[in-house]
Amino acid sequence: MSAEVPYRPSGAGDKIQKQIQLPFSKAWQISLQGIRIRWARSLITASGIFLGIAFFSFVRTAGLFPVNLADKEAVAAANRQTWLAIMALLVCFVGIMNAMLMSVTERFKEIGTMKCLGALDNFVVKLFFIEAGLMGILASFLGWLMGWLIMVLLHLISKGVEGMGGAFFGSSLKEMAVSVMIGATITMLAAVPPARRAAKMPPVAALRSEI
């Protein structure tokens, strides 16, 4: 065991300066790693948005097939379904916020420790937003795909390839963009309270023994 450690970070132990702001890329790296290792936990958090968007996409895809406008019943049903999908997204919003608040609670100690090591509040905020953004985008895309596939399958079974031309696929792509944007936005919005809570967590939290 040798006790020779040559590397001296500049300024250490001398004059106190302002802690530097870390570039976005660092927060990105650390977030990504957290998601990767804690993927099971991330999956639970993301499942809410996945299911919500899947339902949303299912309904929207159904809307892409031509409806007989004379059939008032069918038009009314389509409208009802859209409202249902929006309600589902609202439920999602609350669910995912709750899941993220829980994951902040689970990480009390970890966040406190990071602050003891020199993390600034806004760095912690970045960690949570990046995590939410990534989960939101990925889960919404997969959710869209699932809703779309199920609807297309149902359609194929009942009506065959009728109405599934180039226009349909073009609109589907547009719907995908809409789904991912809505999903990511919802997730990011839901991340605001958890991220603030994490940022406000005092470094003493590192010393708590519970959890």
Added chain:
Amino acid sequence: MAAHEYVVRTKGLVKIYTMGEEVLRALNGVDLDIRRGEYISIMGPSGSGKSTLFNAIGGLDKPDEGSVFINDVDMAQLDARELAYLRCHTIGYIFQTFNLIPVMTALENVTLPTVFAGAPTDQGIERGIELLNLVGLGHRLHHRPTQLSGGQQQRVAIARALANNPSIILADEPTGNLDLKTGEEIIELLRLLNREQGVTVISATHDYKMVNVSDRVVWIRDGKIAKIEERANIDIQVGQMAGEEH
């Protein structure tokens, strides 16, 4: 560059906890001067205020009265970013529960403070490997905390505390969750680092083994310093107590 004689000075520290009607003075006027390079143990019964003092010195919690000076700087004068700088560069923390970041490997944990300090990645990694070698874990660089024993985790934590070459290491019961032998090894490691690198070690502890290696022992009772013993006196006592010298 002025060589400050004292790394830590506290003046009239008071910390009050109110629980409903009850008012508890967890710290009740603590004056303590700690010299550069000292190894200090803070001892006292459970609930005497050791952790509270640890938090105040480490800038983790604000005292209600009195002040803490680190390298002659009054901590109360620092803003949030300066406090973060202080925690990052000047103080290294060691916890009873190790507190490694569970999703990171040993090396990533040790490197993390250098990331917060803005060190270039390759230099941080180099530093991390050096430190892990120093604490005898050069062969466990890429293990995650769950894949390490308690003693090994605490070694990683010690390496991490040293990452930015701090002037102070603050340890709150660093051996509290370790068995006797492992605890002894950790204490020896801290002592070695204190001697060879000149880092000031302040350790709150229940562990009488700590007394052996301390330059001074600060006894706390009911939020007050009951007595401060110098090493010379301690040796005799421990000799009598344990019947042998280490």
